[in-house]
Amino acid sequence: MSTVVLVGAQWGDEGKGKVTDYLAQQADLVVRYQGGNNAGHTIIVDQTTLQLHLIPSGILYKDKLCVIGNGVVIDPEVFFEELENLNKMGITGENLRVSDIAHLIMPYHKLLDAFEEDKRGEMKLGTTKRGVGPAYVDKYARRGIRIGDLFEPDLFREKLRRALEYHNFILTGIYGAKPLKQSEIEDKYLAYGERFKKYVQDTSLLIYEAVKSDKNVLFEGAQGTLLDIDHGTYPYVTCSQPVSGGAATGAGIGPNYIDKIVGVAKAYTTRVGEGPFPTELTDEIGDYIREKGHEFGTTTGRPRRCGWLDGVVLKYAARINGLTSIAITKLDVLSSLPVVKICTGYKLDGKYIENFPHNLGELLRCEPVYEELPGWEEDIGGARKIEDLPPNAQRYVRRIQEITGLKISLIAVGPAREQTIPLEDVF
Numbered sequence: 001m002s003t004v005v006l007v008g009a010q011w012g013d014e015g016k017g018k019v020t021d022y023l024a025q026q027a028d029l030v031v032r033y034q035g036g037n038n039a040g041h042t043i044i045v046d047q048t049t050l051q052l053h054l055i056p057s058g059i060l061y062k063d064k065l066c067v068i069g070n071g072v073v074i075d076p077e078v079f080f081e082e083l084e085n086l087n088k089m090g091i092t093g094e095n096l097r098v099s100d101i102a103h104l105i106m107p108y109h110k111l112l113d114a115f116e117e118d119k120r121g122e123m124k125l126g127t128t129k130r131g132v133g134p135a136y137v138d139k140y141a142r143r144g145i146r147i148g149d150l151f152e153p154d155l156f157r158e159k160l161r162r163a164l165e166y167h168n169f170i171l172t173g174i175y176g177a178k179p180l181k182q183s184e185i186e187d188k189y190l191a192y193g194e195r196f197k198k199y200v201q202d203t204s205l206l207i208y209e210a211v212k213s214d215k216n217v218l219f220e221g222a223q224g225t226l227l228d229i230d231h232g233t234y235p236y237v238t239c240s241q242p243v244s245g246g247a248a249t250g251a252g253i254g255p256n257y258i259d260k261i262v263g264v265a266k267a268y269t270t271r272v273g274e275g276p277f278p279t280e281l282t283d284e285i286g287d288y289i290r291e292k293g294h295e296f297g298t299t300t301g302r303p304r305r306c307g308w309l310d311g312v313v314l315k316y317a318a319r320i321n322g323l324t325s326i327a328i329t330k331l332d333v334l335s336s337l338p339v340v341k342i343c344t345g346y347k348l349d350g351k352y353i354e355n356f357p358h359n360l361g362e363l364l365r366c367e368p369v370y371e372e373l374p375g376w377e378e379d380i381g382g383a384r385k386i387e388d389l390p391p392n393a394q395r396y397v398r399r400i401q402e403i404t405g406l407k408i409s410l411i412a413v414g415p416a417r418e419q420t421i422p423l424e425d426v427f
């Protein structure tokens, strides 16, 4: 029995939802450990499409526990709306557990996310405006409100009073907005508290006990390595720690309980929002990938920027996360291209480098150095084993293996659960 952390190896939207849903077949617990409803994870099973923002992608299995860990920030409105939508599909959510110490996204966080973005002007980050960043800021400013606080009404009222005193000053003074009313937020959130009661517990203990009794635990990352607050392309990042280390703190388990770390990577690269992207294609190949791969944001509907696979990024993700294998998704999207390219290094100020630079200015000056491989014509959506792939597609996958030095655990050749080629046991 083992524990597996699944992380995005690029800038998010790598297909983590699909891979989580696939691997969850073997899991007993599926745990989200960071981020909030800035995430958008798509699962397609039996022609039904499910878009999850907050609830873990294991929710389709009634016999698996789905846990929202302490590192996640929770917008109660989104949580209950997502749950109601699942209820309509016959998914009860009885198997859902939520950490008592997860922080709440409050109405002022959503307002601030939008106002701060507007104020940044040309330096905007392209956030999802879901209040995720400001909620993490309050957590670290020790001004945050946690789910457990909703069960102590007097404490909650006092915490909210203090938070509003601060945020109304900012909202009215800096942004010229109307102040928020304590009574309106108070009643709404205390009512959410009542509804939360049946889901909330010490999830760190729950996960520990599952690990100790030899259960399979799958940690589902949101966002991706290059969006990590420390290791991503700062400041064009999210406010949490999507990297594998974040699973330990965000779920409340010791790092020694993590057995395997799978990085999910698209067979090409995408990014939504602003920030550096060395292999971005602004030509017709980029447009082709966007159309064929339906590269439009699950959360905001924004067109995703598309580009060639970046081997420098993948090697960086392998190192920062300690990846033990890689899952490649959307290989089918590259079919019909006469030539496919992989970036193996960057040219920076006349020098060839193979390590991802931290410095934003340097990264913006990096030019990708490509290796060209022959493409393949065939539609590969029906492939179920590696031999079903055309030789050039197999060669492309082998090259990713060589560049990253990692085993490939699976290849996804379409969005549906069964459109998967398993190569290595993950659990």
Ligand code: GDP
Residues within 6 Å of the ligand: 008, 012, 013, 014, 015, 016, 017, 018, 039, 040, 041, 042, 043, 044, 293, 294, 298, 329, 330, 331, 332, 333, 411, 412, 413, 414, 415
């Ligand atoms: P996540 O945020 O990492 O879970 O990824 P998203 O769900 O935001 O974006 C991935 C998109 O690609 C979704 O629409 C998936 O249904 C789709 N997808 C996942 N794997 C594959 C694949 O192998 N091939 C194709 N064509 N689509 C895929």
Ligand code: IMO
Residues within 6 Å of the ligand: 008, 011, 012, 013, 014, 038, 039, 040, 041, 125, 126, 127, 128, 129, 130, 132, 133, 221, 222, 223, 224, 227, 236, 237, 238, 239, 272, 273, 274, 298
């Ligand atoms: P999943 O889990 C792709 C991006 C936003 C923006 C930056 C900061 O679906 O892979 P935020 O709202 O987090 O403060 O925005 O991060 N971003 C994502 N991009 N996939 C995601 O999640 C993302 N979550 C945030 O576009 O550039």
Ligand code: MG
Residues within 6 Å of the ligand: 012, 013, 014, 039, 040, 041, 042, 298
């Ligand atoms: Mg997504």
